[in-house]
Amino acid sequence: MQEIVRKADGCRVCGRDDWLDVVSFGETPLAGDFLDPDAPIGAERRVPLEVVVCRGCRLMSLRHVVDPEAMFGHYRYVSSESETIMSHMRRLVADADLAEGDLVVEFGSNTGVHLDLFRRAGMRVAGVDPARNLAEIANARGVETVPEPFTGRVGARLTERHGRARLVLGRQCFAHIDGVHEVLDGVTAVLDPGGVLTIEVPYLVELLANDEFDTIFHEHLSYFSLGTLRTLFGMHGLDLVDVRTAPVHGGSIVVSAAPRGAGRPERPAVARMLAREDALGLSGDGPYLEFARHTEAARAEIGDLIRSLAAEGRTVAGYGAPAKGATLLNACGLTREQVLFCTDTTQLKQGRLMPGSRVPIVSPEEGLARRPDYFLLLAWNYADEIIAREGAYLEAGGRFIVPVPRPRFVTAPSAVPAP
Template sequence: MSGNTVRSVTACRVCGSERWQKVLSFGNVPLANAFLEAGDTEALAREQAYPLEVISCRECRLLSLTAVVDPQVLYRTYSYVTSDSETMARHMRTVVRLCGEQVELAEGDLVVELGSNTGEQLMAFREAGARVLGVDPARNLAEIAEQRGVPTVPEYFDSACAESIVAEHGRASVILGRHVFAHIDDVADVLAGVHALLAPDGLFTIEVPYAVDLLDGLAFDTVYHEHLSYFLISTLDTLFARHGLRTVDVERLPVHGGSVLVSAGPADGPHPTGERVRELMAHERAAGFLSDARYEDFAARVQKTCADLSHLVRDLAADGHRIAGYGASAKGTTLLNICGLGLGELEFCTDTTPQKQGRLTPGTHLPVLAPGDVGEQPDYYLLLAWNYAEEIMRKESAFLEAGGGFIVPVPEPSVRTRAVSRR
């Protein structure tokens, strides 16, 4: 592991404190989206794993990884593609509606998305009449977005990038970052860029995994190296205030195991802090999310769930049942590796993403198959894409009717079949 590839976190990226509580340690784990070419023995031999540990800042309660992997390693070629599921399409329309309500978007107003991937979200804004611009460092994905008619800057967003966008496109009414802000280490420079690009009456809107849902729902497998930070509203409010912004509104959303859509505007701007912001911050304090005990309890529950899931899968395999993974998700990389589940227990993993098909899962080296290439179905699928559980159950009703079952890993391992769900 090269010292140029990973650095250790010492000071909190939100408040600068060095007073940390240790929460979780999963040991060394491969990068969540570093899928391997099947048959590439050299790549298998040099596969890297990095520390995957979570700490909590005792001052502002940022949940942070202890190790920051070089973004050039993580993102320049990227295999995660925005889901085309109906669940996600519906969610993207909701984001457009909420942003439009908060800013009163007019025809031709500029919307800039950070981490815009293949442009799916911006296409929804364009349909609503906005001018759109994506910013994404993954050149393979930026190229796809351009082919779809979504102009995309193939770079990391920072203050210099923001200045160049202003010069060419003007200021933005909305700067959006859906599940990208938690990936950023130097949040100060990004927020400086936001100040440079945002219109005086505009809003910076981010969607991030909500630390309350992470802890309450035991979504520990959403911890991987791309997710450097896990936020409370209280933590984001501290961050925004330190950088001349004011928290304006928040919406809780079910995607990705529980997320929040949080908007902030210039501190001297026209948008006041809404009641939902104050309510959630009060709940975080009253429910103990600002104290050590809540995180100690979380760690104990994670340990038990990992042990229970490992036993459940191994017992089914020992009884002669065929098991495969469903959805070669990033969270699946964490789950399989920390629970020690691989080719001894699972035969393969199925996924609809072309960039992953024909490759091997990181660390566990399960072959990733397109759904049409599966052939004879296994007896059980371990549902690695559990955040789409209900949609998947409807889609795979024939599999369930034929006697198949899904192993749902969190918050407590359970088996779902047509007739019955059992823990």
């Protein structure tokens, strides 16, 4: 495994090599290593999954870093077009306060589906994404995309080709990046002096408060607080100007920063969130150690529940095959013996096996036709949307199990209470 993984020798934000050990899941498969059905047992690449906190800047991160080419060279996560996400994106477009013809650059732009919303609103757009297969899809849809990691060199090249960007956007990808300073070099190379950087990341406070242990996997290298982002941005001459919470991916924050001296005032939401983080004690060890205790309890509770249902002869399937689902199944010791299959809308995943657990992945249509007694909602971040859509399954007697923060059953309003 030496060729694809290394142990971090210092914090990616501040460089300090002084860590608090939080939780270890042992050696686990890469969450995106979906297997061919005939893959031999043990074909998955296994890497230590250990969570630590920097005692300097308080970044929570993974102790081991996987070569991004091993994870993103041919990526199978396709940007969601669910109503939840598209509604969220439409708000981002409206809040951006851009004029027709302004340039929007997105790093981690995936298939370009979200940049396309800006393009339809009259802006010029350019994407950057190291996943070559996804960049190819984006270019085919007319969203010019550079199939490389975002760096100062790439930012300078975009500036030469398109001019300066009024908005640089990074949605749900910044936490995946080891070289965060290189990315911010790219930002400063292309961002207009009067422009704004907006990033969206899963929020550390929500992860800790809701015991979202399954959102920890090798792609998610960092788990950011606003305080740590302020430290990082400040190293690159960027000041926080706004922040808001967003009800996506288990609870995220949308953070905006502008070049120092641009004259953009800091909105009150920034100070409020920083004060809340201080009040929660994120500068100490307590919240992280409490999360570790809760994680161990949740792993046991979820695993015991699903195994007991299977032992009673109940059929259980997974709804969704997200990366977080791979963490949950493996962390809870679940296999295809207890979870018969997972459904997923992503065709790149269908016909393959979940890594580690080796649970087969089928289309939603096939999964619903097989009518399992329970769907374990692995894509729980879309719970409201999924439950509303699958009313017929519930009315026919099916039940959902929402695993996070603690397992709960969802039945049709007319159904008898779940056991």
